[in-house]
Amino acid sequence: MTDENPVKTRREGGVFEVTLDRPKANAIDLKTSVLMGEAFQAFRDDDTLRVAIVTGGGEKFFCPGWDLKAAADGDAVDGNYGVGGFGGLQELRDLNKPVIAAVNGIACGGGLELALSADMILSADHARFALPEIRSGTVADAASIKLPKRIPYHIAMELLLTGRWFDAEEAHRWGLVNEIVAGDQLMDRAWELARLLASGPPLVYAAIKEIVRDAEDSKFQDAMNRVTGRHLRTVDVLYGSEDNLEGAKAFAEKRDPVWKGR
Structure with a gap:
C-alpha cells in the first residue's frame, strides 16, 4: 500500500x-x-x-x-x-x-x-x-x-x-x-x-456555528441572553461589522450584497 x-x-x-x-x-x-x-x-x-x-x-x-x-x-x-x-x-x-x-x-x-x-x-x-x-x-x-x-x-x-x-x-x-x-x-x-x-456572508456563518455549539447544552433563555448580550465573540464581531451594515444597505437598495468578511 x-x-x-x-x-x-x-x-x-x-x-x-x-x-x-x-x-x-x-x-x-x-x-x-x-x-x-x-x-x-x-x-x-x-x-x-x-x-x-x-x-x-x-x-x-x-x-x-x-x-x-x-x-x-x-x-x-x-x-x-x-x-x-x-x-x-x-x-x-x-x-x-x-x-x-x-x-x-x-x-x-x-x-x-x-x-x-x-x-x-x-x-x-x-x-x-x-x-x-x-x-x-x-x-x-x-x-x-x-x-x-x-x-x-x-x-x-x-x-x-x-x-x-x-x-x-x-x-x-x-x-x-x-x-x-x-x-x-x-x-x-x-x-x-x-x-x-x-458566496454567502462568512461572518454570519461563523456566528451561526458558534451559537449552535454554545446552545447545545444550554437552556433556551440562557443561550439567547448570551447571543443578544453579544457575549459570543463571533456574534460581537458580526454586529459591529461592515458586512452587517452591507446587508441592510443591499436590501434597501434592492441589490445583491457584497460580502467582505469584515
Missing part, C-alpha cells in the same frame, strides 16, 4: 477540498489523522477560504475509520491524532466555517464519525453506513455522543448497539444525510453547494 500523500487538497476561490486518498480503503492511521488535522487547521485559519468539502478517494470507500492493520503493527489507538483529533475535524476548536461531507462510498466506524463532524452530508446513492465497533469490543465514542442528538434516539441506539449496516436511503430517511446523489454526480453537487455557501 502506498500512502506517501494520503491527504490531497484542492482550492478554488473560497472552496477548499480535502480528499482522504489512502488505498485500498481510505483507513486512517496516526500519520493520516495528523495530516488531515493540519489541512483543516489551514482551512480554518485562512480568511480567503470560506467552505470545505471532505471526501474519499475512489468510488468504493469514503472511510472505514481506524486502520486496524496499522494498530496491529504498533500504531497506538490512543496515540496523538493531531490538532483536530481523529480525522482532523471532530475536535478542531473554533472551526466557524461550513464543512460539507461528500460520502462517496462506505462510511463506517470512525469514517461515519468523520462525516458526522461536517455541517452537511451528501451521499452517493451506493454509499453504506455502519458503526461496527461493538463487534470488535470497543465503543464508537464520538458517534455515541452525536448520533442520538441527530436522529431519533431509539434508531441511534439500535445502530450503536447492533452495529448493523444501513444504506443511503435509510440514512436519508432518518435525516442523517441531506441529499442522495448519483455517484458520478456527487462531487459536482458538492462543489455546487460549496460555491453557493462561499
